[in-house]
Amino acid sequence: MTHSAKVSILTAEPRPIAACRADFPGLAQEINGEPLVYLDSAASSQAPNVVIDAVADYQRHDHANVHRGVHTLSHRATDLYEGARDAVQEFIGAGSRTEIVFTRGTTEAINLVAQSYCRPKLDAGDKILITHLEHHSNIVPWQMLCKQTGAELVVAPIEQTGQVDTRQLIELMDDRVRIVAVAHVSNALGSILPLEEIIQAAHHRDIPVLVDGAQAVPHLSIDVRTLDADFYAFSGHKMFAPTGIGILYAKEALLETMPPYQGGGDMILEVRFDGTTYNELPYKFEAGTPNISGAIGLGAAIHYLNSVGLDEIAAHENRLLAYLTRSLEGIDDIRLIGTADNKASVQSFLLGDIHPHDIGTILDHQGVAIRTGHHCAMPVMDFYGIPGTARASLALYNNEDDIDRLIAALAKTKEIFA
């Protein structure tokens, strides 16, 4: 396998983090005449050359459909695809490769759990417990499910800092709650939720927990078995892999009990008009031709992350986040949104009464890419009574210069609106 050969070279020489920026071709360009400062990785990260090349190499030399062919290319494609599954398993510490289901992303993973795990067992009056800081992807699937079943969506409150009120969350875990679905890291606020405590409390009451790990995976090192999460969902495109690929981790015992989510090729052992036998785990949950190149890209991204070192990445980002927050606090009229003690890689803010969208435009004009708006977390905006925020988010390739450029561009913004 060309691909794993390449990877082992990488793993052999750990890369200093400052050198990593050069691995990302997307960062080496001018936007509006200025070198790009990319502070929007929480929306989607840039991909390193090794990922882009792994995908292109696969398409050039190894592509065929998986699982179905006796010929060499099909075999190669299957090995690469299944190799990516192994990489994911190891990356998040899952007990078995059968617990790793490829999906389009976090959103699909959560929908899968809502429809396959929850829907068949919900009665009217049952409850789904989430928090007020969730991304729409961890709200809307549950709202749809409630509509379908008569279940009730219960929302645990958050504090002014943007941290979940854990005590209240736990108090809400009564015997009608059928699942607790919480973010690992809030995409709008950066808060890291106290998952161990939450999961322990839920398990104490025999309630399974789904963790939306979309914002956690590129920044923290995850061990689903230590966390004891029942379901853990995340997206490739936020961890330097391509779009269109993501993961649902689920405990085997739970997957076993779930009917398939979609029907089609690959997820069956035998199809008869008088009865069809489903395939083994995890294939039962992967109907149709999967996103093979996406999975291979995800595998390459994991190897890349490992080669840099998850601890180094976390340390670098924490330093940088502290510098970002300090620098923003130095600006008059700034209001930080999301000030929990325990945070990762994201800072939302407001500047005077300038609308975030206007900040975004002026920053973009200076080559600085941030996200503005509700960040798919409208309830968080409602909580603070604001229409949206400006949000700078960090990844391993950012540095202090990026932040200095952001601060300068914010000064320019104030000037225009003075």
Next chain:
Amino acid sequence: MTHSAKVSILTAEPRPIAACRADFPGLAQEINGEPLVYLDSAASSQAPNVVIDAVADYQRHDHANVHRGVHTLSHRATDLYEGARDAVQEFIGAGSRTEIVFTRGTTEAINLVAQSYCRPKLDAGDKILITHLEHHSNIVPWQMLCKQTGAELVVAPIEQTGQVDTRQLIELMDDRVRIVAVAHVSNALGSILPLEEIIQAAHHRDIPVLVDGAQAVPHLSIDVRTLDADFYAFSGHKMFAPTGIGILYAKEALLETMPPYQGGGDMILEVRFDGTTYNELPYKFEAGTPNISGAIGLGAAIHYLNSVGLDEIAAHENRLLAYLTRSLEGIDDIRLIGTADNKASVQSFLLGDIHPHDIGTILDHQGVAIRTGHHCAMPVMDFYGIPGTARASLALYNNEDDIDRLIAALAKTKEIFA
């Protein structure tokens, strides 16, 4: 946009079909010491350089999340993604871009229709009408739906040639039938179904028709409005685009009535805990970050197909299919499976009593990649009372040499089993 600039160069100079083979890097390799002969495009096609490059270029220079950002990269990514939607709309002759929903593939598109369109309106005793030649992806979603709703799956018979018995299919359209779901082209048999007749008959009885176009799109030119299909599903990876992207075309009037399939980011206008407003078409059906690079690859593949010319492709493939069939018929002990009058690009066969899997291995050993087995169409195999077939399938890049190599490798197979 780099991408469309490139494309217009291509469209300017139509390419002679024989030159196209060189556009596909996957074909220029040795397998088991022999130049590859790829006769497995019905499972998944190889991608041309323009597609591979469009994806890599996008990832290198234009990637960000779509629909959500004010900054330049996000805007560029959105334009490219939505540009691909426009390309698809034009390619299949849809009336509006709102009718083009990006999915993972055909399988997901069919599941979407089963769950969002059919499930809410089905009562026990209602019927879903399919045919005996469907791919598992156009069987299992309906079986699952029947289990969920108490509806009944009705299967129209096929004839010995592998053509659907249209008369009986039409007779089965009674007033309990809620949808007719049929392939455009059978992947196991190559039969082209008489869609106009089927759709007319169904519409006469006010029954909507879903067409599984997975095998049609790379070979025939499609006009969904002329066909008057209500739903038309297909996959990118069978038409020279990457895996992980596909299309559901649906008439706007139908999409309007359907609840969303998955919930999450992008498919909402407004999220409140006391009620969420869904986004407009087609976004209501695209929850979460989509497969942006896949869509861009699909757009590039469409431009490539257009540059070669769909009529030229069909003519080339028809010539080649005739040559393939003739050549196979020249072998003693061959039995052709799938001999309908109207066929596209696929020929299944058996050789004496040699198991297809053994044929596949020996052919692969000669560098010839074919598919063997049930081709995700077990009921077809049951119909013929066989465990599977060997199947050679064609695409625009194949030529007569490929077929001669196949025939020689089959001779070798007979020798070993003599």
Next chain:
Amino acid sequence: MKDKDTSKADELRELYRELILDHARSPRHFGKLTDATHSAEGINPLCGDKLKLYFRILENGQIDAACFEGSGCAISVASASLLTDTVIGMNTSDALDFFAVVVSRLRGDVDANNGKRAAIDLGKIRALEGVKEFPSRVKCASLAWHALNSAIHQDSQAVSTE
């Protein structure tokens, strides 16, 4: 570098002209019209703009009063403010012509309107034309206009610019 910087700065100044900033800071006709005959909501999910426009339209088609409320970026608020200023006193068919011209000019298709519409003078609405260099802001500038259009046509659904 000087030149580049100047022309870049000019683009921003074009977008955020004094007139725009003034209307954004002190929007005219801001509030709810209690006796509105027509109204419509405009939502731009991208930046969270959410405006509600109210009109009192007389039997004879004249727009007698116009108001708006909600929140949005400087461009969308200024645009709504300018809109209310402009359409009060117009009759609905002129307002619809105006809508068509504004929306196409903002997009940059100058040729899209011919005949009568070509002659329409946008007046101070021209201050919005700075968005042409900022494609992602065209939606902000045209949001209120789409709401006007749908209010006149009495569409009940919220308009979205997505």
Next chain:
Amino acid sequence: MKDKDTSKADELRELYRELILDHARSPRHFGKLTDATHSAEGINPLCGDKLKLYFRILENGQIDAACFEGSGCAISVASASLLTDTVIGMNTSDALDFFAVVVSRLRGDVDANNGKRAAIDLGKIRALEGVKEFPSRVKCASLAWHALNSAIHQDSQAVSTE
């Protein structure tokens, strides 16, 4: 070129040895065992192999009779045929050892079995070892063996090699 062709042809001849072809053409113990005490099904969805194995196992653990039916490629049928030939007369614990050794040898991990198992002589089962050069066929060769294992353990589910 000669050399390459010869060694390539050798690989195929290794896979499709006379013994394999013979067992594939005329499988031994083919049919249903009406008084089976143990049985299991093996399915290989990739190529459509579907075999059902039947065993009569005595109180003392001896495998008294073995049969199989179904259809499959030459490799899987020959493997099942060789299996029945081999395990008749064995006791179940020896058969399970045999299963472990066969499956690991077919995969090519020669070191996987130590101690007692290292000493096991596969006898004519060695004819299956040609699959080592054909990774996609390892599943065919081991299908019947997995079914044997699950029959002895009385697992009711079909075994699949996917």
